[in-house]
Amino acid sequence: MASIFDAFRxxxxxxxxxxxxxxxxxxxxSAEPLKVKSFDVADLYAGPVAAGEGxxxxxxxxxxxxxxxxxxxxxxxxxxxxxxDIEYSEGACPSYSFGDGKTRLQLPSDQxxxxxxxxxxxxxxxxxxxxxxxxxxxxxxxxxxxxxxxxGYSLKELRRAIQHGQPQMTISDLLGNxxxxxxxxxxxxxxIQIAWRSWLGMRVKIIDEYNRIPTRTQSSLLTVMAxxxxxxxxxxxxxPESSWYLTANDEAGxxxxxxxxxxxxxxxxxxxxxxxxxxxxxxxLARVEAEVKPEEIVPSEIxxxxxxxxxxxxxxxxxxxxxxxxxxxxFFCANFEFCESAGDQFEYKxxxxxxxxxxxxxxxxxxxxxxxxxxxxxxxxxNGLSVRALMTALVFAKATAWFRGNAxxxxxxxxxxxxxxxxxxLVQDADSPFFEAGGNSIYRVDKIGWIRxxxxxxxxxxxxxxxxxxDPVQRFREEFEAGLDGLNEREIRARMAKIERVLDDWxxxxxxxxxxxxxxxxxxxxxxxxxxxxxxxxxxK
Amino acid sequence: xxxxxxxxxxxxxxxxxxxxxxxKFNAAKANAPAIDGAAFLAHLSARVAPxxxxxxxxxxxxxxxxxxxxxxxxxxxxxxxxxxxxxRVPPVAAAxxxxxxxxxxxxxxxxxxIGGAICNALVQLxxxxxxxxGQWMEEMKSLASQFFEESDDGEAFLSxxxxxxxxxxxxxxxxxxxxxARELAQKNEPLARAALGLKGSSSSLESVIEDAVQNPWxxxxxxxxxxxxxxxxxxxGAFHGFAADKKLGAVFVSPPRVVFYEGNLFAxxxxxxxxxxxxAFGASFHRAGPAEACPRGDSTSKWQLSAHGQVFSPxxxxxxxxxxxxxxxxxxxxxxxxxxxxxxxIFFVAL
Numbered sequence: 001m002a003s004i005f006d007a008f009r010x011x012x013x014x015x016x017x018x019x020x021x022x023x024x025x026x027x028x029x030s031a032e033p034l035k036v037k038s039f040d041v042a043d044l045y046a047g048p049v050a051a052g053e054g055x056x057x058x059x060x061x062x063x064x065x066x067x068x069x070x071x072x073x074x075x076x077x078x079x080x081x082x083x084x085d086i087e088y089s090e091g092a093c094p095s096y097s098f099g100d101g102k103t104r105l106q107l108p109s110d111q112x113x114x115x116x117x118x119x120x121x122x123x124x125x126x127x128x129x130x131x132x133x134x135x136x137x138x139x140x141x142x143x144x145x146x147x148x149x150x151x152g153y154s155l156k157e158l159r160r161a162i163q164h165g166q167p168q169m170t171i172s173d174l175l176g177n178x179x180x181x182x183x184x185x186x187x188x189x190x191x192i193q194i195a196w197r198s199w200l201g202m203r204v205k206i207i208d209e210y211n212r213i214p215t216r217t218q219s220s221l222l223t224v225m226a227x228x229x230x231x232x233x234x235x236x237x238x239x240p241e242s243s244w245y246l247t248a249n250d251e252a253g254x255x256x257x258x259x260x261x262x263x264x265x266x267x268x269x270x271x272x273x274x275x276x277x278x279x280x281x282x283x284x285l286a287r288v289e290a291e292v293k294p295e296e297i298v299p300s301e302i303x304x305x306x307x308x309x310x311x312x313x314x315x316x317x318x319x320x321x322x323x324x325x326x327x328x329x330x331f332f333c334a335n336f337e338f339c340e341s342a343g344d345q346f347e348y349k350x351x352x353x354x355x356x357x358x359x360x361x362x363x364x365x366x367x368x369x370x371x372x373x374x375x376x377x378x379x380x381x382x383n384g385l386s387v388r389a390l391m392t393a394l395v396f397a398k399a400t401a402w403f404r405g406n407a408x409x410x411x412x413x414x415x416x417x418x419x420x421x422x423x424x425x426l427v428q429d430a431d432s433p434f435f436e437a438g439g440n441s442i443y444r445v446d447k448i449g450w451i452r453x454x455x456x457x458x459x460x461x462x463x464x465x466x467x468x469x470x471d472p473v474q475r476f477r478e479e480f481e482a483g484l485d486g487l488n489e490r491e492i493r494a495r496m497a498k499i500e501r502v503l504d505d506w507x508x509x510x511x512x513x514x515x516x517x518x519x520x521x522x523x524x525x526x527x528x529x530x531x532x533x534x535x536x537x538x539x540x541k
Numbered sequence: 542x543x544x545x546x547x548x549x550x551x552x553x554x555x556x557x558x559x560x561x562x563x564x565k566f567n568a569a570k571a572n573a574p575a576i577d578g579a580a581f582l583a584h585l586s587a588r589v590a591p592x593x594x595x596x597x598x599x600x601x602x603x604x605x606x607x608x609x610x611x612x613x614x615x616x617x618x619x620x621x622x623x624x625x626x627x628x629r630v631p632p633v634a635a636a637x638x639x640x641x642x643x644x645x646x647x648x649x650x651x652x653x654x655i656g657g658a659i660c661n662a663l664v665q666l667x668x669x670x671x672x673x674x675g676q677w678m679e680e681m682k683s684l685a686s687q688f689f690e691e692s693d694d695g696e697a698f699l700s701x702x703x704x705x706x707x708x709x710x711x712x713x714x715x716x717x718x719x720x721x722a723r724e725l726a727q728k729n730e731p732l733a734r735a736a737l738g739l740k741g742s743s744s745s746l747e748s749v750i751e752d753a754v755q756n757p758w759x760x761x762x763x764x765x766x767x768x769x770x771x772x773x774x775x776x777x778g779a780f781h782g783f784a785a786d787k788k789l790g791a792v793f794v795s796p797p798r799v800v801f802y803e804g805n806l807f808a809x810x811x812x813x814x815x816x817x818x819x820x821a822f823g824a825s826f827h828r829a830g831p832a833e834a835c836p837r838g839d840s841t842s843k844w845q846l847s848a849h850g851q852v853f854s855p856x857x858x859x860x861x862x863x864x865x866x867x868x869x870x871x872x873x874x875x876x877x878x879x880x881x882x883x884x885x886x887i888f889f890v891a892l
Contacts, residue, residue, distance in 0.1 A: 034814065039713040049661050286571065
């Protein structure tokens with residue numbers, strides 16, 4: 001990381017993620033093709049001085065490029081973070097095995113990223129909730145403050161607005177107080193005026209050590225985080241959409257106070273503060289000697305306006321997920337909810353039913369079902385994925401693709417980002433036989449690695465089942481979505497018969513794994529839609 | 542430093558936020574150790590401080606932010622040795638001393654953007670072979686005093702700058718500059734005229750611009766109807782070995798040939814193919830690919846060049862002895878381009 005102490009003012013030059021130039025069709029000799037140039041006169045004002053918005057700025061720079069510049073400024077300058085744990089490679093890349101434990105090191109061959117910087121930055125544009133965890137003094141709060149500065153807030157505003165979790169924190173400390181004069185004189189609740197805390201109106205909200213907030217106050221925080229409003233004495237303050245940064249020393253939700261589950265569930269992405277690599281002590285020393293505080297000298301070129309963040313958010317939502325990739329994600333997510341012994345009614349055979357029943361989950365989950373528990377991915381978790389978790393996963397995958405300058409999500413985007421999004425969402429069943437199998441015990445500790453392994457295993461199974469070509473549910477869905485208008489009774493009955501034949505075949509030949517469970521229910525859904533339509537046709541007659 | 546008493550506002554701003562300004566300087570110097578602290582201080586004193594004072598006189602509430610932005614801009618310029626004890630782009634220093642003070646309103650509103658853009662333009666003009674940064678500075682100073690003494694419309698100033706830059710030799714910006722002229726004429730016709738160099742012309746501006754669009758040899762002084770005889774409008778190009786002297790077009794390793802392809806002019810030597818932009822104000826060369834990528838010419842112009850140096854078509858002819866035994870020629874609507882077998886030069890004949 002020779003360039004760590006590059007000029008603090010220097011914004012990395014665009015393009016920050018150069019893609020191979022699309023060339024004209026090569027000549028017969030495959031030589032370099034002709035490039036006919038046309039020039040934009042606005043480029044007169046582009047040059048060594050980045051002049052900000054408008055003329056003089058990189059006129060063709062998109063917001064994704066600006067975000068990448070922000071990312072690289074942070075990793076090269078602001079935070080000493082020489083890690084690339086979100087790895088992308090093109091083709092083969094060197095791989096090494098260390099020690100008796102065969103610890104693997106891979107040298108990625110494409111632009112790769114540090115999760116500690118990338119995820120908070122994506123969270124900024126997605127306006128979600130990011131939990132930064134790690135021991136004290138590892139830059140969690142500093143990282144959150146940097147995000148606030150990137151969003152255009154001054155340091156003064158941010159420092160005043162950070163909510164510091166502490167055991168005596170009350171709801172009033174968090175949200176505000178009724179003005180005493182109005183409280184005394186009011187004859188009804190309407191007449192009371194509330195002095196709301198200014199942080200409620202900010203678009204970047206920082207809660208430091210949220211696991212030190214008393215449980216009662218956590219509930220008020222939950223309302224703000226989950227529902228976007230604060231309420232005191234029947235008065236409501238509607239908060240703007242915000243990017244949240246919470247810090248904690250304990251990722252398991254422990255701390256001075258146990259974090260209430262509903263609040264933990266609202267966290268969208270968990271980021272670990274990685275350790276300090278001592279081989280970069282010199283950079284640290286240089287920083288100390290120069291008395292530089294990066295958050296005080298963030299270049300204006302990488303500060304985003306509210307409009308830019310809104311526009312970036314819109315662009316991210318427009319990033320495509322190809323149907324083939326979406327099916328792999330569906331297949332992966334389908335593995336976890338099913339629990340055969342949780343209910344008699346087919347739809348109730350879920351881990352959620354089990355949880356709500358209060359029965360000891362271990363007793364039920366460890367019951368024999370005839371399935372190979374080392375292969376059954378569902379056996380590795382105690383829960384399935386909520387709708388909220390699924391939506392978050394999709395949105396962060398889009399954001400990752402957008403950040404990398406792509407118009408569509410790639411497979412590796414999903415593979416790399418899923419573990420961070422599902423880190424707190426998928427609860428591991430550490431007693432699963434999977435973790436006893438050779439080399440898998442490490443996944444009891446490394447959740448990120450575990451979820452990535454889960455995804456890899458799921459994709460391997462997807463390929464084994466040849467789901468890209470052999471997916472009857474997909475075929476039936478496409479047929480259904482083409483519309484029912486004009487179909488007669490005979491055709492409807494034929495479609496229903498096809499569904500019934502598949503179900504009959506599966507009931508005889510397939511073990512009921514999670515993905516089969518969802519497929520069966522999907523077929524039931526389609527069958528019933530046809531049943532309703534048939535009844536309507538008959539009524540119409 | 543000019544005495545703090547002369548520039549009290551700037552001095553107060555620096556004093557109030559001294560640790561932050563010092564931290565910025567230290568950070569910049571850590572990356573660019575060659576930054577001369579004394580030169581930087583002298584620049585602050587002689588150029589930045591008076592500008593901040595002038596901004597404060599007109600817009601007191603903007604002085605602090607302007608000082609901040611001008612400080613950052615200065616650090617960037619010093620980091621890249623554009624300014625400094627031995628600056629690599631001397632016109633930029635001249636801009637701070639002579640141009641920025643004439644733009645107090647615009648600089649007061651957006652000092653970093655306007656100042657940064659002007660500096661970038663001067664870097665390009667200074668480094669482009671054949672371009673005339675000095676002329677650009679003089680013309681922009683004149684425009685500033687004519688139109689921007691009381692105006693903060695930095696956008697209009699920069700638009701005018703594009704037009705002037707084209708006329709100062711950045712030929713590849715011609716079509717964009719003329720489009721800018723059209724747009725600027727809608728908002729401020731006198732400024733557009735001045736930027737085009739039209740002095741006292743009474744012709745409709747739209748028709749003047751249209752003439753310029755159609756004819757690369759148009760100049761503000763010339764009536765397009767007067768000179769109907771072909772004439773040699775310019776000679777550019779030289780041996781690659783003269784590139785260090787910034788000789789215009791010193792890119793060829795061997796005598797080039799020329800072709801027009803899809804309306805663009807290409808000159809190819811034994812190694813490379815260059816796209817050439819040329820007009821009455823200058824020329825510029827841009828590498829388009831290896832020699833083998835050079836396209837076949839597709840121009841359908843009727844103008845020809847004989848082996849004896851006669852340029853002719855059904856519409857007329859003219860004799861140019863210097864073009865006898867030309868190695869290649871290519872013609873488009875208003876231009877015939879020719880090369881000689883033993884020369885690295887390209888001859889432009891205005892038709």
